[in-house]
Amino acid sequence: MCEKLPPKEHDTTFKFLFADKEEILLLVKDILHYTWADNIEEDTIELVKTNYVTQQFSQVEADVVAKAKLKDKEVYFYILIENQSKVKREMQQKILKYMISLWAEEIRKGVQILPAIIPIAVYNGIGERWNVSTDLMEAFDIFKDDVFRYRVVDIIELDVKKLLEREEDVLTPIVFYLEQAREDRSELIGRLLEVEKNLKKLSKKNVDRFLEWSYHIIRPRLAEEQKSEYDGIAKRVKQEGVEAMGEFISNVARLLDEAKTKDFLAGKFEATIEFAKRLIQKGFSDEEVAELTELEIEKVKELRKSMVN
Structure with missing residues (x-):
């Protein structure tokens, strides 16, 4: 009788296998044939932590996450490898959860541009072949074309007068x-x-x-x-x-x-004061400054005194 296999043996096996950067490079370059794989700087490939804490303080852990850099780019990207021994119908949701957690970690670090994440599922099931869509957009029920594209309502450019003409009990057109x-x-x-x-x-x-x-x-x-x-x-x-x-x-x-x-009056007065200061600096007498600026002579003297001090 065969000895009982350890739980999640495939996880342990593939985590061990892809702990080596040469194996990761072979996977993306020679097995999956990604067009960009030839440009990876091998020395920049490194494994990073795979567990992240969500806003709900729950742990999200991927199998293998590697960070790498392209030769002609000054930005890093990530390779997310998830090992599976059974066909997982919710694979898209699972991968999206990992990706969102990884991006959230990057945002916490203060990055301005999010790194690309290349998701890969390594499947070693014997019986059933993998038959789940690899398109992550299939994880969404409707509005697939709008999920990862936002639209801008530029208020300044908006013509809201037609909406105001309706005179409905809505606040948005007014605001x-x-x-x-x-x-x-x-x-x-x-x-x-x-x-x-x-x-x-x-x-x-x-x-x-x-x-x-x-x-x-x-x-x-x-x-x-x-x-x-x-x-x-x-x-x-x-x-x-x-x-x-x-x-x-x-x-x-x-x-x-x-x-x-x-x-307006405050701004005009401030401009007059600045003009008076320039006249004083140029050597005009108090009487001349008062005449040119229409300031009271006492105000001019006070201004001159403050400039000396």
């Missing part, structure tokens, strides 16, 4: 329309007044969500002394609902306009 002008207070004021009719059609839930957005986007664009007034106006909308939205919009538009004017 996108205002986001397009968030750095231009004059335009933002105009757009706030423009979407007032849309805001008045929102449900209580979406009114609260709009106020949340406004708190993080509009409120910071006000002067510090204006923020308490803003908070009071927003509080009334929360209490009274959409009926108070007209008052909210008109008052916020006023506050934004006041903040814009204040910033």
Whole structure:
């Protein structure tokens, strides 16, 4: 009677076999005939750890993971070898789990470009031949063309006016329309007044969500002394609902306009001060500087004194 074989004997065998970099090179070059295998720098092949901790703190362990480098590239890639003695129907999910764990490890290291991972299954089953698809996209039920391709919604380039014309109880068109002008207070004021009719059609839930957005986007664009007034106006909308939205919009538009004017005057004054400093440095008298900048003579003297100190 044959002696009982040790559990997972094939794992032990192939882990031992592919612990040698020459064997890995032979596998990808002479058995699988990968076109890029001729460019592998043999000296750069190294085995790396095969167990990773997921966000759920569970262990994910592959059989063999090797790291290598191509001769004409300054980037590393990985070869993931999984040993199987039985046909595994969930092989795609298993390989994807390993790949995601390995990429997560690289991200934790701070890499900017993820390395390529070449997955390989070494199967030594005697009876059943391997008949599971090797296309990892087959692991997904639907939307296979969209899984590893993301699309960009460029808010600035988006034409949302047609969506606003529907005047539905949705927040996205309103927020996108205002986001397009968030750095231009004059335009933002105009757009706030423009979407007032849309805001008045929102449900209580979406009114609260709009106020949340406004708190993080509009409120910071006000002067510090204006923020308490803003908070009071927003509080009334929360209490009274959409009926108070007209008052909210008109008052916020006023506050934004006041903040814009204040910033303009502050910027103009700062520019005048800088001009006065340059005149002082060039040797102009206090009286000449005051005349050219329209600053009070006392302010010019104070400025000159601060420059000397």
